[in-house]
Amino acid sequence: MQRITIKSILEKKGKEPITCLTAYSKPIAEIVDKYCDIILIGDSVGMVLYGMKTTREVKIETMILHGRAVKNTAKRSLVVFDMPYKTYSNKFIAYKNVKKIMKLTKCDAVKLEGGKKIVSIIKYLIKKGIPVMGHVGLLPQSSKVFKLKGKNLIQKKQILQDAVALSNSGAFAIVVECVVESLAKKITSCVAVPTIGIGASKYCDGQVLVTDDMIGLSNFHPKFVKKYSNVKKIIEKSVKNYCSDVKRRRFPYPQNVYKL
Numbered sequence: 049m050q051r052i053t054i055k056s057i058l059e060k061k062g063k064e065p066i067t068c069l070t071a072y073s074k075p076i077a078e079i080v081d082k083y084c085d086i087i088l089i090g091d092s093v094g095m096v097l098y099g100m101k102t103t104r105e106v107k108i109e110t111m112i113l114h115g116r117a118v119k120n121t122a123k124r125s126l127v128v129f130d131m132p133y134k135t136y137s138n139k140f141i142a143y144k145n146v147k148k149i150m151k152l153t154k155c156d157a158v159k160l161e162g163g164k165k166i167v168s169i170i171k172y173l174i175k176k177g178i179p180v181m182g183h184v185g186l187l188p189q190s191s192k193v194f195k196l197k198g199k200n201l202i203q204k205k206q207i208l209q210d211a212v213a214l215s216n217s218g219a220f221a222i223v224v225e226c227v228v229e230s231l232a233k234k235i236t237s238c239v240a241v242p243t244i245g246i247g248a249s250k251y252c253d254g255q256v257l258v259t260d261d262m263i264g265l266s267n268f269h270p271k272f273v274k275k276y277s278n279v280k281k282i283i284e285k286s287v288k289n290y291c292s293d294v295k296r297r298r299f300p301y302p303q304n305v306y307k308l
């Protein structure tokens with residue numbers, strides 16, 4: 049099976065919406081890989097799977113384990129590895145960590161949070177042959193509070209400049225997180241590469257969500273997430289029925305028993 053390339057992602061800008069979801073494990077990657085252009089191994093894994101308070105607690109070793117599980121499974125989607133907090137403090141630290149990540153996970157690209165301030169790091173990684181995805185707007189690794197960005201002119205200007213700087217530095221796509229619609233529209237029209245929105249309106253070249261939020265497995269229900277199913281309820285019903293069966297000595301059923 050042919051893997052979706054960076055070139056084909058770039059070619060979709062303004063033509064065909066790009067689909068992206070997170071995956072941290074083999075079973076989810078198996079499903080997401082069938083439909084999405086991009087799979088993101090997000091550092092949201094820390095909050096979603098490990099109950100951490102922020103993504104700042106996520107360690108590179110944890111991400112590498114999830115990265116390997118996802119990349120070994122996904123055969124079709126482009127797989128992007130989210131660089132955890134403090135793993136790209138300067139270009140040399142960033143490259144050292146990216147080399148390790150690429151060697152151990154074989155992911156196709158990395159994602160870094162930030163704008164103008166990290167342009168030299170992004171350029172260095174690209175020079176070394178590493179495809180980079182940017183991330184502007186709400187930046188979970190550096191934001192103390194999760195709130196909408198781009199509500200005033202100063203913030204709008206700064207986020208737009210960040211996005212343009214990322215595009216000019218060679219990033220192949222930019223995640224735009226939690227910004228007002230008018231800013232998302234402006235960024236998408238001003239940058240040469242695809243914008244992938246999360247809480248950033250339909251005026252982006254693609255959309256990304258955290259899969260666990262979208263399927264109703266997490267407890268995170270912000271306005272920008274549409275809950276496509278309620279997997280938590282389905283799991284709860286199964287657990288409840290199993291426990292009830294065991295307590296009443298109904299399970300194992302005859303078909304679940306080995307007999308000679």
Ligand code: KIV
Pocket residue numbers: 070088089090091092093130223246256257258
């Ligand atoms: O960590 C993550 O899942 C992300 C997405 C929210 C874009 O960065």
